[in-house]
Amino acid sequence: METVTTIAAVHARVRAWHKEGLRVAFVPTMGNLHPGHVSLIEAARRHGERFVASIFVNPMQFGPNEDFAHYPRTPTQDERMLAEAGCNLMFMPDVAEIYPNGAERATRIDVPGLSRILCGEFRPGHFEGVATIVAKLFHIVEPDVAVFGEKDFQQLTVIRRMVADLCIPVQVIGAPTVRDADGLAMSSRNQYLTPQERALAPRIYEILTATAKRLQAGDNEFASMERAGCQALEAAGFKPDYFAVRQAVDLSAPKPDTSHLVVLTAARLGKARLIDNVQVRR
Numbered sequence: 016m017e018t019v020t021t022i023a024a025v026h027a028r029v030r031a032w033h034k035e036g037l038r039v040a041f042v043p044t045m046g047n048l049h050p051g052h053v054s055l056i057e058a059a060r061r062h063g064e065r066f067v068a069s070i071f072v073n074p075m076q077f078g079p080n081e082d083f084a085h086y087p088r089t090p091t092q093d094e095r096m097l098a099e100a101g102c103n104l105m106f107m108p109d110v111a112e113i114y115p116n117g118a119e120r121a122t123r124i125d126v127p128g129l130s131r132i133l134c135g136e137f138r139p140g141h142f143e144g145v146a147t148i149v150a151k152l153f154h155i156v157e158p159d160v161a162v163f164g165e166k167d168f169q170q171l172t173v174i175r176r177m178v179a180d181l182c183i184p185v186q187v188i189g190a191p192t193v194r195d196a197d198g199l200a201m202s203s204r205n206q207y208l209t210p211q212e213r214a215l216a217p218r219i220y221e222i223l224t225a226t227a228k229r230l231q232a233g234d235n236e237f238a239s240m241e242r243a244g245c246q247a248l249e250a251a252g253f254k255p256d257y258f259a260v261r262q263a264v265d266l267s268a269p270k271p272d273t274s275h276l277v278v279l280t281a282a283r284l285g286k287a288r289l290i291d292n293v294q295v296r297r
Contacts (some may be wrong), residue, residue, distance in 0.1 A: 016098040018105045022155050025106050029067065029157055037173055038063040041158035041185075043149060046070040047087040048096045051193035051201035055162045056100040058190040062160045068097050069106040075118045076144030087203055106156070113151060123147050124175050126180070128167060130214060131168050134281055134290065137256045152290045153178075153185050162186050166200045167193040168277055168292045172266055192291070194220070200291045201230055207287040218251045221295040222258075226278045230260070230295045235271045244280065253282040253289075263294055 019025055040063030059066050068092055077083035081250045097105050114121045123143050129135070130142035131241055140264045153161065157252055171189050178187055193201045198220035200211075225247075226240050228230065234240065237260045244258030262269050263277040277293040 016094070016102050016105055018094060018107060020106075021112060022108070025067070025155050026157075026196075026272070028104055029065075031053075032065045033157070037065050038160070039065050039156070039158045041152070041156045041161045042066070042068045043152050043161070044068060044070055044093075044202070045072045045086065046093045047089050047203040048189055049201050049203065050091045051164060052167070053096060053100045054193045055164060055190050056097065056102055058188065059162045060101055061187060062186075063158075065103045065159065066101060067106060067156050068102045069108075069156070071108055071113060071148070071152075073118075073148040074110060075114075075121070075123070075147055076141050077137055078140065081138075087206065101275045113148070121147065124150050124177060124181075126177050128174055129169070129173050132266060133259060133261075133279060134175075135169070137281065139217055140171050142170070149174055149182065150177065150183070153183055158185055160188060161189050162188045164192060165186070165189045166202070166291065167292075168263075168279060168294075169266060176265075198224075200289075202289065204287045205287070207285065209216055209285060210295060211289070212285045214287060215252055216287075218287055219248070219253070219280060219282060219291050220293075222247045222251075223280060223291060225277050226258075226260070226270075226294045227295045228234050230276055232276070232297050233297070235245070235269075237269050244278070248280065248282050253284050255280060255282040257281060275280075282285075 040059035042059050044052055072086050124146040125143050126146050136144050175187050185295050198218040199217045241258050245255045248255040258280045260269050260278050263275040274293040277292050281290045
């Protein structure tokens with residue numbers, strides 16, 4: 016695996032691969048990798064012949080009271096994990112390479128509607144930062160296909176909309192959420208949990224799954240399920256931002272005949288803000 020830090024180096028390598036007729040798959044990350052990220056690389060390998068991963072903690076997607084400065088950074092470990100997963104090129108730029116005029120003065124991409132609901136309501140500007148950095152990375156890497164985890168389901172939905180609206184020639188693929196044995200979705204922020212909080216955290220998945228079973232059984236009392244989900248999280252010791260049932264295609268309000276649904280939540284536990292979701296087909 017080759018590691019590069021400049022846009023010019025990425026262009027040179029990827030364009031050489033494309034000249035050879037090779038299909039390039041891309042996985043953007045913020046580093047501090049875990050097996051969930053490795054699963055994205057493995058998914059990318061099924062859709063391409065060369066594989067690029069980026070590691071960049073994007074300041075634009077962090078709010079003023081969020082954890083940008085303290086977000087865990089483990090570049091040596093990340094490089095080893097990517098190499099072992101079969102990655103061909105690791106792009107690890109600094110902030111000045113991506114935002115030469117500073118992130119606060121950079122052109123931004125807004126995906127209206129989708130960016131302001133659910134997590135967007137509680138993290139203003141977050142998805143604007145996500146859409147901007149992903150668009151920039153797509154233009155830098157010029158991949159044929161890009162893989163994102165379904166754990167960040169709203170992020171995946173925002174990116175798909177942006178790609179469609181801006182006619183970006185990249186196929187976006189969602190990869191299934193990777194979970195620990197007790198059901199907790201893998202996340203870099205799980206390390207913020209104390210041992211007691213970590214033991215409690217799988218309740219999120221249990222509550223999501225219970226709601227999914229109601230939906231699969233034909234229950235259409237969506238508002239009732241959302242209230243019950245929030246109450247169950249609060250009773251377990253969480254501080255939920257939201258617990259919602261939505262149409263999976265665009266996160267709009269569900270209808271009785273909606274066949275593909277998703278149950279999503281974001282809840283705070285100690286210092287960690289945990290997100291998760293379960294999809295339902297009926």
